[in-house]
Amino acid sequence: MKFCSDCGSVIEKRIPDGDNLERDCCTKCDSIFYSNPRVIVGTVPIKNNKVLLCKRAIQPRYGLWTLPAGFLENGETIEEGAFRETKEETNTEVKMGNLYAIFNIPQINQVYMLHLAEVINEDYCSTSESLEVKFFSESEIPWDDLAFPFVPTTLKNYFIDSKKGEYPLSTQIIERPPRKSS
Ligand SMILES: [Zn+2]
Structure with missing residues (x-):
């Protein structure tokens, strides 16, 4: 995904605090978008x-x-x-x-x-x-x-x-x- 579905801001891939895998993270709000099987x-x-x-x-x-x-x-x-x-x-x-x-x-x-x-x-x-x-x-x-x-x-x-x-x-x-x- 490219944009946050919560606030519309740009998404970046990074490892959130306390996690160990890259996730789609919003650059503005705290939303993290997980992709699972x-x-x-x-x-x-x-x-x-x-x-x-x-x-x-x-x-x-x-x-x-x-x-x-x-x-x-x-x-x-x-x-x-x-x-x-x-x-x-x-x-x-x-x-x-x-x-x-x-x-x-x-x-x-x-x-x-x-x-x-x-x-x-x-x-x-x-x-x-x-x-x-x-x-x-x-x-x-x-x-x-x-x-x-x-x-x-x-x-x-x-x-x-x-x-x-x-x-x-x-x-x-x-x-x-x-x-x-x-
Ligand atoms: Zn957002």
Whole structure:
């Protein structure tokens, strides 16, 4: 940011007293603007051991398949956010299950949190965010056309776990090139 949202004065980057990282600090008033990682919430929507995937109708990764997920909004629990994102991208209201996967992506300052979910209605369909919404068995997954690194990792884990009938929470780190500075 360039200007203080409290008083409109110029922002400078400096380490505030008692802190150890550079922050956006107002040069006039005492405002300090912190930038912290963002949380992405989503689901692994399942029915009869098939996974409901969405073909993205939006950038980035337009036309590739993904699990329903998006940014957690203020005032939401991660479970509420995951339910909402799944509804927005698949049109269906799932039955939420346990937290299943956490991905740390420190290079782009993101944390993904995915819940298992059961698809209980037949009303899933394309939406403004999805060109197509479709169930895939393990052998049908379009491995070469998946949108983000967390998707194949989660799907591989899921099909391994489904053979054991146990779905423990996993936490992983995804290495990604840093986003171009804007
Ligand atoms: Zn200010």
